[in-house]
Amino acid sequence: MTTVTCLGFPRIGAKRELKRALEAHWRGEVSAEELAATAARLRRRHWALLKEAGADTVPCNDFSLYDPMLDTAFGFDAIPAAARPLADADPLAGYFALARGVQRDGIDRPALEMTKWFDTNYHYLVPELQAGQAFGLRGDKPLAEFAEARAQGLDARPVLIGPVSFLLLSKTVDGSDRLALLDRLLPAYAELLGRLKAAGAGWVQIDEPCLVLDLDAAAQAAYRHAYAVLAGADRPRLLLATYFGGLGDNLALATGLPVEGLHLDLVRAPEQLDGVLATLPPERVLSLGLVDGRNIWRADLDAALALARRARDRIGAERVWLAPSCSLLHVPVDVASENGLNPSLRSWLAFARQKIEELRVIADALDGSEAADAALAAARATLTARRLSPLVHRAEVAARVAGIDAALSRRRSDYATRRVEQARRLGLPPFPTTTIGSFPQTGEVREARARNKAGTLPDRDYEAFLEAQTEQCVRIQEAIGLDVLVHGEFERNDMVEYFGEQLDGFAFTRNGWVQSYGSRCVKPPIIYGDVRRPQPMTVRWSAYAQSLTTRPMKGMLTGPVTVLQWSFVRDDQPRAQTCRQIALALREEVLDLEAAGIGVIQIDEPALREGLPLRRAEWDAYLAWAVEAFRISAAGVADATQIHTHMCYSEFNDIIDAVAAMDADVISIETSRSRMELLDAFARFRYPNEIGPGVYDIHSPRVPSEAQMLDLLHKALAVLRPEQLWVNPDCGLKTRGWTETRTALEAMVAAARALRAGL
Numbered sequence: 001m002t003t004v005t006c007l008g009f010p011r012i013g014a015k016r017e018l019k020r021a022l023e024a025h026w027r028g029e030v031s032a033e034e035l036a037a038t039a040a041r042l043r044r045r046h047w048a049l050l051k052e053a054g055a056d057t058v059p060c061n062d063f064s065l066y067d068p069m070l071d072t073a074f075g076f077d078a079i080p081a082a083a084r085p086l087a088d089a090d091p092l093a094g095y096f097a098l099a100r101g102v103q104r105d106g107i108d109r110p111a112l113e114m115t116k117w118f119d120t121n122y123h124y125l126v127p128e129l130q131a132g133q134a135f136g137l138r139g140d141k142p143l144a145e146f147a148e149a150r151a152q153g154l155d156a157r158p159v160l161i162g163p164v165s166f167l168l169l170s171k172t173v174d175g176s177d178r179l180a181l182l183d184r185l186l187p188a189y190a191e192l193l194g195r196l197k198a199a200g201a202g203w204v205q206i207d208e209p210c211l212v213l214d215l216d217a218a219a220q221a222a223y224r225h226a227y228a229v230l231a232g233a234d235r236p237r238l239l240l241a242t243y244f245g246g247l248g249d250n251l252a253l254a255t256g257l258p259v260e261g262l263h264l265d266l267v268r269a270p271e272q273l274d275g276v277l278a279t280l281p282p283e284r285v286l287s288l289g290l291v292d293g294r295n296i297w298r299a300d301l302d303a304a305l306a307l308a309r310r311a312r313d314r315i316g317a318e319r320v321w322l323a324p325s326c327s328l329l330h331v332p333v334d335v336a337s338e339n340g341l342n343p344s345l346r347s348w349l350a351f352a353r354q355k356i357e358e359l360r361v362i363a364d365a366l367d368g369s370e371a372a373d374a375a376l377a378a379a380r381a382t383l384t385a386r387r388l389s390p391l392v393h394r395a396e397v398a399a400r401v402a403g404i405d406a407a408l409s410r411r412r413s414d415y416a417t418r419r420v421e422q423a424r425r426l427g428l429p430p431f432p433t434t435t436i437g438s439f440p441q442t443g444e445v446r447e448a449r450a451r452n453k454a455g456t457l458p459d460r461d462y463e464a465f466l467e468a469q470t471e472q473c474v475r476i477q478e479a480i481g482l483d484v485l486v487h488g489e490f491e492r493n494d495m496v497e498y499f500g501e502q503l504d505g506f507a508f509t510r511n512g513w514v515q516s517y518g519s520r521c522v523k524p525p526i527i528y529g530d531v532r533r534p535q536p537m538t539v540r541w542s543a544y545a546q547s548l549t550t551r552p553m554k555g556m557l558t559g560p561v562t563v564l565q566w567s568f569v570r571d572d573q574p575r576a577q578t579c580r581q582i583a584l585a586l587r588e589e590v591l592d593l594e595a596a597g598i599g600v601i602q603i604d605e606p607a608l609r610e611g612l613p614l615r616r617a618e619w620d621a622y623l624a625w626a627v628e629a630f631r632i633s634a635a636g637v638a639d640a641t642q643i644h645t646h647m648c649y650s651e652f653n654d655i656i657d658a659v660a661a662m663d664a665d666v667i668s669i670e671t672s673r674s675r676m677e678l679l680d681a682f683a684r685f686r687y688p689n690e691i692g693p694g695v696y697d698i699h700s701p702r703v704p705s706e707a708q709m710l711d712l713l714h715k716a717l718a719v720l721r722p723e724q725l726w727v728n729p730d731c732g733l734k735t736r737g738w739t740e741t742r743t744a745l746e747a748m749v750a751a752a753r754a755l756r757a758g759l
């Protein structure tokens with residue numbers, strides 16, 4: 001009998017129960033015991049669900065109250081000194097202090113840094129280590145959750161983040177070598193494994209996703225050393241889990257490690273199966289990641305079955321396990337509750353539960369069950385229906401994409417020529433001031449939107465409300481003395497959802513929540529079909545705002561790469577193709593804005609960098625189509641129309657040529673926290689166009705002074721030419737309050753004026 005399993009399950013709960021309990025606990029409304037009870041209830045429910053859906057073994061210790069990297073650091077006692085007394089006195093409070101920062105009882109410690117988990121939209125907390133760091137076991141989370149699963153009568157496999165990935169994904173606060181800590185860390189792993197064995201665990205899953213990255217010799221050596229040491233421990237069998245890509249040049253390294261099982265991502269890298277089968281030592285279990293843990297489409301079960309048969313024929317059924325490609329953390333729980341979707345579309349979707357059901361069918365078919373044939377046939381029919389569906393295909397879109405030529409992504413003239421035209425049209429002062437788009441989304445704004453959605457605020461009243469908000473925002477910007485105004489984005493819920501809702505080819509779920517970090521979730525749109533813009537999306541708001549003022553009003557759009565990156569994307573065509581379709585739709589919007597008299601248009605691409613593939617060798621291909629898509633969306637306008645773009649949370653050093661190739665007339669970036677260091681990449685590259693390096697951090701309610709901003713602007717001028725420099729905040733102001741926003745922007749405008757006075 002072929003075993004069905006999975007590497008991890010979404011922990012937040014189908015109705016975001018964990019989010020609610022966590023946030024109530026942080027507000028002091030739910031006790032630690034009640035929170036623990038909710039968490040235990042969710043674990044029980046999720047295990048039962050997995051079992052019902054057809055899993056033979058379930059993961060445990062994949063649950064987390066906040067983040068598994070933090071759990072790992074905490075569980076091995078890698079706790080920064082400032083948080084240690086609290087962690088000793090009250091472990092849960094200490095844990096949340098590391099997750100969220102703490103300012104109480106004389107303790108003042110910011111949260112651990114947060115960063116993206118590989119190329120997903122999940123953010124993990126980066127453990128802080130230092131040279132000579134001690135490790136030991138603290139608490140008994142892995143054991144307790146194993147015992148819980150056992151008490152439910154389940155065959156459970158504890159999940160641990162592997163020692164090498166743990167160190168590679170951590171940082172040292174003293175700049176010392178992370179991997180130098182390996183020999184201090186391994187005894188703690190060995191001890192934990194020993195305890196799990198004593199508790200009855202037959203297998204432990206050790207996640208080593210770093211094995212799919214480009215590894216230098218030191219990291220490869222760390223892998224060999226770590227697993228050689230653990231091989232000698234008295235421990236359960238180990239399933240080494242790799243995911244988010246193929247092993248590539250680490251294949252021999254991975255198959256050579258002395259463990260008892262290996263998990264492969266065969267969705268992203270099906271081609272690696274043969275190489276692994278050829279080199280896998282005898283006896284070793286192979287866990288095949290056959291259905292996509294990163295996306296929400298039903299799988300091609302015939303193709304998956306073919307891979308499974310290939311493995312089985314080579315190494316025998318008892319050594320083959322079936323699983324999703326990676327943890328199911330990245331997909332919602334159950335499609336059954338999505339009763340608002342088009343029924344055809346719904347039938348094409350597989351969330352976490354459905355993915356296990358699919359694996360069950362593949363396993364049964366592999367084992368020769370005839371009942372599986374009907375399920376396979378049904379899956380085949382669904383796939384065919386999707387392939388042929390008029391919901392998916394629009395001939396006109398295909399024709400337009402086929403018609404894309406080099407001219408479509410080229411502005412009419414080069415930047416130098418455009419600059420003259422734009423200066424003539426816009427008549428801006430030196431060091432022009434602007435903002436990134438959104439203004440405070442107050443409770444009043446959110447409430448009006450919610451009431452309109454619920455049907456208690458009629459459209460007409462809602463529109464009038466939004467117009468009043470917009471007008472007020474324009475007046476305030478005029479009073480502050482900003483040069484290029486924005487309408488404030490009051491009509492937008494979210495920078496992707498707002499556009500997705502107005503484009504053909506997008507759908508929205510009711511409960512399709514995916515954890516972003518901690519208690520925060522996102523509900524990504526589903527791009528299921530050819531993208532088309534039935535009608536203008538933003539023109540009405542930009543034109544209205546422009547009608548209120550003689551100053552230039554900046555149109556505000558989310559760029560094609562960011563829309564793609566923050567959605568569930570169709571898997572029946574390359575991402576590049578979907579991105580081009582979005583680019584063409586945005587291009588129409590850009591041209592309509594221009595025709596409506598908007599002379600400055602910003603196309604935000606904050607997610608351009610995060611779309612980078614995990615392997616360097618694939619960067620150029622990605623950047624080529626991503627930049628092309630941006631250019632397609634922007635390039636239709638006249639020379640005198642100024643195109644802006646905006647990127648936050650980005651490093652630019654290694655992508656600066658691609659950023660320059662976007663050829664936006666103006667780019668605004670987040671730089672205040674790095675004290676303008678991020679500008680160095682632009683300076684070194686001799687970036688030719690205009691730049692607005694953010695002069696204040698909008699993530700904090702702190703109001704920066706004119707002097708502080710002036711200081712940052714002088715720093716910027718040390719590396720930029722004066723005619724390149726714009727003055728703006730780091731990002732949009734939607735999370736801020738009005739009072740602090742006004743004060744900060746007044747100071748910012750004063751700083752720009754002071755700079756002008758010095759010319």
Ligand code: GLN
Nearest residue numbers: 436437438604606732733
């Ligand atoms: N225009 C958007 C805003 O101001 C940009 C947001 C972003 O870059 N994340 O909110």
Ligand code: ZN
Nearest residue numbers: 647648731732
């Ligand atoms: Zn931003």
